[in-house]
Amino acid sequence: MKKSIIITSLLLCLQVNLFAQIQKVTLLNLKPSTFKKAEFDIKLIAEWVNPYLQEDVSLDMLITSPSGKKLLLPCYYENGKSGKMSLWKARFAPQESGTYRYTIKLFKSGKNVSTTKPAAFTAFQNNGKGFLHVKNNWIMQFDNGAPFRGIGENICWESRANDDSRFYKELHENPKYNYEYMLRSLADHGGNFYRTWICSWNLPLDWKSGINNNRYTNSDEYFNPSAIQRLERVMKLSDSLGVYTMLTLGPGAYLEKDGGNVKSAADFFVKPEAKARYKNRLRYIIARWGYNTCIANWELFNEIDNVQFGDKDNPIDASVIVKWHDEMSTYIKSIDPYKHPVTTSISHRDLAGLNSLSNIDINQKHIYKNTDIIPETIVKYETEFKKPYVIGEYGFEWDWSKNFDDFASDMDRDFKKGLWYGLFSPTPVLPMTWWWEYFDNRKTDVYIKKVRTIYDQMISAGEGNFKTVKVQTSNPGVRVMAVECGKKIFIYVLNNSSEKQDVIIFIPRPTTSPKVFDCEKGTYQTVQSTDKNIALKAIGQNAEIIIVAD
Structure with missing residues (x-):
């Protein structure tokens, strides 16, 4: 009987390995170089239910850099059917010049079932600056040592199909407000930084329907192909313009009604199946777009305290949310070979323990109707928590039911003042105004050029020291x-x-x-x-x- 069980087990293992084999790996770049995408086509045969779920099937590239650093690069599924030849991708941006050695491992149900023979490629040095990292409270720093401070604004989404603004519906629905126009305008004005969202109406990565934006199409695919294509375009455009983004990942389509696997926001933070789903989402985003040097930060949530109090009579326990952030920020660091800085944001209510998490690199809040407190707020939080602080949104008014033209001069003055306050405060990203369409329409955002004039002198005079x-x-x-x-x-x-x-x-x-x-x-x-x-x-x-x- 024991021999029969052993033989059966061996046959099952052989069967699994027979249908889980890496067949071919092809480096598409003839001359890889530092800080640029080196792309690999990986053909394999494996069986799966869902190739986007690492608990089902996954592929990792294990890399040793020229200096001996051990890196883990997640790979992602491109196309193909279960049990047939499928195409997977590895996208890697070398941070060092020299010879890289690697193997690729295929996992089925968490077990390694196929490993390629060791291989190597050589990356040549180019004049790119590399990825951004936190240097101190004042600046971020590129891989090549060059200092950087973000100056720009929120450009959180493109025009929607149907906007709910009482006074600016026509403005906000104007198709002119797309990334091609807005990012070029930002760069022309001297801006180098913007914040943008993945959400149900913008870059709707895991939404299948109900997308309030004519740029996207409904899809039954696990990740929406039209959103993938648009995000690819945004990354290429940002890179070409030399502008950097705080990419707000958000919770995704986590509710059952949207194709997720939980019934409420409270469940999202504690249910194992919800956390597993979110980690798979993070893994895909990092595998597909993590190589982009134009991504300055991963932002987990926009205004997490407003999510906490979504049901004001039954708020979510802050400790649960903080624990979730600790787990997800730690997970990001484990699969992001480039170590992009991680952040999250609050509206106005602090969550005990959130600002102290070791893998949240930059703390952040939003300030409206009180721009004058920005300098003191930044210093207060940095003094208490010993890490950089950013004002991710600010503005004279937050209430979109009001007609801003009734106090347009106050809106303009507040826009300008907030930028100067940021420039003279110890923050790596100057405060970012909201209402990007409004300020573009009034030509107020051209003022960024004035601030950039002094910004450049500061950077040059101190070589990044403030x-x-x-x-x-x-x-x-x-x-x-x-x-x-x-x-x-x-x-x-x-x-x-x-x-x-x-x-x-x-x-x-x-x-x-x-x-x-x-x-x-x-x-x-x-x-x-x-x-x-x-x-x-x-x-x-x-x-x-x-x-x-x-």
Whole structure:
């Protein structure tokens, strides 16, 4: 009897291996280079129920870099049928030049059933900057050491088929507001960073129907082909324009009514089947798009506290949500060979423990109707939690039922002020305004060029080093912020009073012939200074100027 059981088991193993074999691996790039996609076609035969579920079938490339680093790269299913020849893909962006060695392993039900012989390829050095990583509270840094600060805005979705705005429905439905137009406009204005969403009406990766956007088609496929194609396009466009994205992944179509496997948001955070589904979604996204250097951050959730209080009478336990974030951020780090920084966001309610998670690299919140608290908020959170803090959304008004034209000048002024506050605060990404269509329509977003002028000088002067400097003013109605970059001190002056002001700025060291940049006109003038004092005459109401002192 025992011999019969052993023989049967051996036959089953042989049968599994017979129908689970990697047949051929082809590197499509003749000359792979650093920070560019090296793409592999992998042909194999395996049986599965769903090739997107790693608990069913999965494929990993195990890579040893030229310096000896061990990397795990998840691969993804492209096409083919169970039990027949199928095509899988590996997309890898080398971060070092030299010879890489690799093997590819096929797993069935979590067990390794086929492994390729060791192979190698050589990556040549190019002049790319590489992937972004957290350097400190002020900046991110590319693989090549170049400093980076994000300056831009939210461009969270393209125009919808049906918008629910009371006053701006026509504006928000205008097909002009697509990535091709908006990202080019952002780059033309000097922006280098934007935040965008995967959701039911934009890049609807795992939605099959109910998509409020004419750019996508309904599909019974596990991942929506039209969303895949659009996200491919967005990545290529971003890369060509030199703009970087905070990609908000969101929960996906997790509810049963949308094709998911749980009945509620509360179940999403605790049910094993929901967590397994989400990890498979993460795995696919990282396998397919993780090689893109234009992805600056993975953002797990938009305003997770609003999800927590979706049912205000029965909120989800914060500890459950925090535990989920810990698990998912840790999982991302285990399968992302490039170690993209991870973030998530709150609206206004902190969740105990969320800001302290070791694999959340950047903490984030959104501030509306209170832009003046941005500098203090950033410093407060960074002091307490010892990691960078970002204001992922801000604005004079959040209520889309109001007519913004009734207070358009306040909207514009708030837009400009928020950018300057960010530039002079220790944050790697300047605060990002909401209402991108509105500000494009008013041409307000052209103002990013003015901020970029000083941004570039700061980066150049200090080679990415920033230091907050305490300066004083003779007038309490004037707000002053200062940053030292190398041998230069940059001073932001805002007249918050209702009258013109004569102001003396007291700086920590003598300066000769400091230059004053008019933030509205974008022009410079030289002013006189006496020892450590800089005298400014008749600063207008709500006027902003930048002093550049050597």
